[in-house]
Amino acid sequence: MVVADPQSSDTGTVLRVRGPLELKCRLDSTDARLVHKEISSTFETLRSQVRSESCVLTVCDSPVIIWPNRGVHATPEEMTPNTPCEDVHQWIQTDEQEIGGKRSAKKKSKKSPAASIINLRLMMEATKPGPASAPILSRTVQKSHFLSATLPMDCVVRTTCNDTIKDACERLMEALTHQLHDMEKVTLQHMKGTTLLVPELLHFLLPEPAGLVTVVYPAGLPDSQLEAQRKALHQQFELPEDWPYFRRANAYHFPNEPYKDGYLRNPHLVLTHPILDNGKVYLVQGIYSYHHYMQDHMEDNGWGCAYRSLQTICSWFQQQGYTERPVPTHREIQQALVDVGDKQASFVGSRQWIGSIEVQAVLNQLLEVTSKIMFVSQGSELASKGRELANHFLTEGTPVMIGGGVLAHTILGVSWSETTGQIRYLILDPHYTGAEDLQVITDKGWCGWKGPDFWDQTAYYNLCLPQRPKTV
Template sequence: MVVSDSQCSDTWTILRVRGPLELKCQLDSTDVPLMHKVISRTFGTLQSLVKSEACVLTVCDSPVIIWPNRGVHATPDEITPNTLCEDLQQWIQTDEQESTGKRSARKKSKKSSSVSIINLRLMMEATTTGPLPPPILTRTIKKSHFFSTTLPMDCVIRTNCNDTIKDACERLVEALSHQLCEMEKVILQHMKGMTLLVPEPLHFLLPEPKGLVTVVYPAGVPDSQLETQRRDLHQRFELLDDWPYFRRANAYHFPNEPYRDGYLRNPHLVLTHPTLDNGKVYLVQGIYSYHHYMQDHMDDNGWGCAYRSLQTICSWFEQQGYTERHVPTHKEIQQALVDVGDKQKSFVGSRQWIGSIEVQAVLNQLLEVTSKIMFVSQGSELASKGRELANHFLTEGTPVMIGGGVLAHTILGVAWSETTGQIRYLILDPHYTGAEDLQVITDKGWCGWKGPDFWDQTAYYNLCLPQRPKTI
């Protein structure tokens, strides 16, 4: 299911509907075709339910309630079917405001995301109007199986600045119905005897103009067993088989949800690109975590910069779905170098530095990732490496570790002019020792654009350029 994209501005609004639907079936037979028929009939009932007048959508943290199948009736009365979707934001209460139900101005930071998220809750009316039919009691003695599971409905649509609530409700109801169809397929395909696998909806942001795509996977089935499904998805959306777009690690992270591990992601995105004559910007592709001195209760100030740069690189491979291995600790990095015969056993637990060659060895040992090494005899030569670095970020898109003397940094991109030779480097500095404060990190230059004079002009440098596996 492809979600429509905004074409009228640089900002767009995502409407996300979540809520449980109960799947309950009574199976009077263990005959597989009959079981499938009963399950399909139950899903049909749920589809009718989300299209019925009993379906209700509530906007989270607001007094707004919408009946999408009742002429898009809504409360408060100021909200009509022709109200713009983005206008719902003014009804949402912030944490600091009292829950008075009144509209509130929402202040935006100068570094805020261009994506607005409106969360809605899927509910069903339990009460009915008019006289109720009298209860009928029956007694039947027979052997049957009863099972139930909760379907975690999770649908998104991406709206543009002209979309009304009426437009959005039609698309949301259709998305809910479509997701039930996909969940039915997953349950029937992976059903073993009387055991059901819970369907798991995930959202993926594909290259423009495809936009947001929702995929339903069977929960508990590892990515390694879903390659056939991913290959089919690549064909359906006309994607090359050289990037794991549909692995779980690549699921879209909604900007309003914090990362649980506490690390900052992609701090460079808030920076303004440098302007060069006929210059182009070439950046890291995908998501990485910022690893630096003194994190993880580890005092590595003065010796651990290359370890931290390596951790940033490993986080990139983990968060793009190329590996399920966690980001290694300092000791795990040291043990990997012992295992490959590069260091003695006494190296584990020490405070010894490592360089680009060791980073290359650890990536190969722990992640099975190969790397190219670029040797630069003195820092002044780095200014002439614009073409090689631009090509790396264009084709591989991975963070680059650069080591010189006792210092290591991470290069996240270059701004380079082919005609003038001007170059700027996007540097992520692992020597930072403070808290995860994006404002401080970007304003103080711990993540920022640097000129050729950033490097020691007489020191030698080795650059480790990790190569991206070509896989789905």
């Protein structure tokens, strides 16, 4: 199932429906053909439930309830099948709208970046209308195997500004039904005897025109065992096979969901690009975490800037799915340099600086990532490196660590004019010591565009340009 980019500037609303469906079936035989037939029958029952009048969608943090298969009946009564989808936003309450411990019934909220996404809960009515009948009990003595699993339904569709609630419900029901078909296929494909792997739903944001794509993987299987499936997806969406679009680490992170580790991701995205004559902007590709002084209860103010730049680079490789290894600590970085013979054992636990050459060695030792080193004899020469840096971000897309004198920074991109030679550098500064406050970080220039005078014109600089593996 595919929708357009949820962060697109186009008007419209993204609807995301989540909720569990219980898969329960009794297997009277271990014959593979009969087992598959029974499981397929159970999935068909679930699809019938989704299409039944008992299916209910509730809009999270609101009083809105929709019965999509009952003539798109909804409450409150102001909601009708012809109500525009965008009007649902006005019923969603935020924390700021809670007054005196109570939520007000209907309030307009300011549109935040996450406001274009409406979260809904998939539910099933437990009781049916009409008189209740007395239960009938029967007892059968029989040897059988009972399978039970919770299917984590998670569907996303995009609506336009002209779409009504009725339009959206039709598409959501179709998407839920299609998702159950995909889950059935994956379940049967990876079933061993009477043991099944629960399907796992992941969303991936692909280059246009594909947009947001939902993929079903078997939970528990590592990425290393899913390469054939990823290659098939690359072919299906006509994607190059040198970028891991469909690895789990690349799953799309919805903007209304905070990251559990507390680090800021991609703070540069809120910045305005500099305007140069015939200039083009070349940026880091993918997601990274901002690592800086004093994080992780580590007092590294004054000596740990290169370590933090290295951590930011490692986070990029982790979050693009190139490695499952966690971002290394200062001590693990130091131990890696000892292990490769670059430092003495006494280096571990010290407060000694490292530079670009050490960053290159650690990336190779811990992540098996190779890097190119660019040497600049004095800062004034950096202004002439526009073409090389632009080409790096265009082809590799990784953050660049630059060290000179006693300072280290991370370069996330350049704005460069081939005709005039003008250049601006997008700098992520690891010397920041404050909280994870995006506004402070961008307003105060800890993440910002800098001119050629940012560098010490007489100091020498080494740049470490990590090379990404070419793999799916």
